[in-house]
Amino acid sequence: MIPFVRRRDGVHVDLSAGERAVLTSLVEQLQEVLGGDLEDDPVATRMFPAAYPHDAEASAEFAKYTRSDLLTQKTTNAGVVLAWLTGARDGAMGPEDEQAWLRSLTDLRLTIAERLGIVDAATEESSSSGDAGVGLRDVYDWIGYVQEHLVTTLTSAR
Amino acid sequence: MTLSSPELDERTDLRARYDVPWSTVVWDDPVNLMSYVTYVFQSYFGFARGHADRLMRQVHVDGRAIVATGAREAMERHVEAMHGFGLQATVERAPGADA
Numbered sequence: 001m002i003p004f005v006r007r008r009d010g011v012h013v014d015l016s017a018g019e020r021a022v023l024t025s026l027v028e029q030l031q032e033v034l035g036g037d038l039e040d041d042p043v044a045t046r047m048f049p050a051a052y053p054h055d056a057e058a059s060a061e062f063a064k065y066t067r068s069d070l071l072t073q074k075t076t077n078a079g080v081v082l083a084w085l086t087g088a089r090d091g092a093m094g095p096e097d098e099q100a101w102l103r104s105l106t107d108l109r110l111t112i113a114e115r116l117g118i119v120d121a122a123t124e125e126s127s128s129s130g131d132a133g134v135g136l137r138d139v140y141d142w143i144g145y146v147q148e149h150l151v152t153t154l155t156s157a158r
Numbered sequence: 159m160t161l162s163s164p165e166l167d168e169r170t171d172l173r174a175r176y177d178v179p180w181s182t183v184v185w186d187d188p189v190n191l192m193s194y195v196t197y198v199f200q201s202y203f204g205f206a207r208g209h210a211d212r213l214m215r216q217v218h219v220d221g222r223a224i225v226a227t228g229a230r231e232a233m234e235r236h237v238e239a240m241h242g243f244g245l246q247a248t249v250e251r252a253p254g255a256d257a
Contacts, residue, residue, distance in 0.1 A: 049241060052249055062238075070242055110189055113188065113189045118188050148194075
């Protein structure tokens with residue numbers, strides 16, 4: 001089943017019940033990560049990269065003024081996606097919904113990539129051929145497909 | 159009264175320091191899809207498809223690309239926005255500004 005479909009009134013979520021269940025569980029886990037102690041979570045360096053890699057002080061200053069807004073934004077996005085997955089929201093998505101989906105799928109991929117140890121092309125390659133974590137790697141690839149499909153659907157002629 | 163007071167010099171220095179251009183750099187990462195990066199460049203910066211696509215390829219091939227240049231504050235806003243999209247972005251002095 002294709003994840004999204006463009007109808008006359010806009011883009012609709014067209015995931016199957018099983019797909020919705022898998023994504024719901026993942027987004028709930030993302031919410032836990034976002035609501036947990038991010039200081040000790042290496043995924044934080046992917047979600048909130050240092051703005052000045054060679055200047056710790058300037059990076060800290062930047063983080064001070066941006067971190068809580070970004071965290072709120074990511075948490076809100078996850079909540080929006082969850083509402084669409086559970087059926088609390090239905091019909092054609094608005095621009096904010098589309099943005100929430102795109103960004104939350106990215107946050108999910110960043111989180112899973114961290115758990116899989118994907119830091120470059122080589123580790124990306126090895127994580128797909130290894131025995132360990134095959135299930136998670138499949139999920140990672142599937143979310144990539146879902147996101148690719150959404151980008152394509154959003155940029156296709158209206 | 160002298161023409162150039164120390165106070166004025168200081169102010170001029172300060173202005174010179176803040177006038178040097180800065181840039182927004184987006185870095186390659188193994189997670190973000192090429193189509194998504196192009197989409198972000200198009201939708202956020204308003205770049206035409208071709209330009210956004212060239213920048214995305216530069217990120218992918220060279221490992222990084224300067225996507226905007228200007229005042230430091232504006233670059234920080236761009237970097238914050240890029241982080242909101244989940245892209246790896248940093249602020250740095252624009253090339254040649256380090257004189």
